[in-house]
Amino acid sequence: MEELVRPALYVVASPIGHLDDLTVRARHLLSRVDLILCEDTRQSVKLLDHHGIATPRKSFRIHRLREDMAFALSKIQEGQALAFLSDAGTPGISDPGAELVRYLREALPDLTIRPLPGASALTAALSVCGFSASPMVFLGFLSPRSGRRERELTAYRDFPGIIVFFESVHRILATLDQVSQIFPHREVFLAREISKKFEELRLWKGAADSFSAVKGEFTVVLGPEKAKDKKKHYVVEHLDR
16 A cells, blocks of 8 residues: 655546446545545545545535635645545546646645546547547537537647547537538547446447437547548648648
8 A cells, every 4th residue: 555645635536437446546545635625525425435435525616716725725734635536537627626736736836746547538438439549639528609619629620630529418419410510521439428327339320310318428539530631631731830
């Protein structure tokens, strides 16, 4: 068992669905830190109780970010070891974890900040999509606004590799419609509810294709551009810069 460092911040990846996907290392560490900062304690309690982890926990809220970051800093200045736990997956992608890390690095440049790797919807989808992941660009969550979302996607129209982004159940059908228009020559792989009861992993066949149920969060993977002449043009243009 590794030595616990104090003071320190441990950034811990949590399961994206199946509660048993928490790593052994993460379970041990979460049991030994002084405090767990949770993106949402109502979600984290399910995981922590499942693994018998009784460590004190506190909500780390995006709508009270300054207050909660100052609280975390004060505990670290007291010499405590803290863990940050997102609702699901690796922190720093779609949660306030990145804000906390940047704040603490600026306030305490020598502070020990360690990642505990684990589940990630991004890498899970890449592992089963069947596309070569090099090169690859990850766009995170696209804009909820249709016009801006279209511009975000169009900016990568000529990117030769694969494109990955997250999408909400509320926008997935509209986004896929835009994808089919902007990227007509790319295959589209959909990963929905990864590691959960209603997991669905498959290639999308187009507008007439339907889902078994439109619910859950989606990881969308656009395959590489099939038009060889466009790919060659992009590479030559890129190298001339």
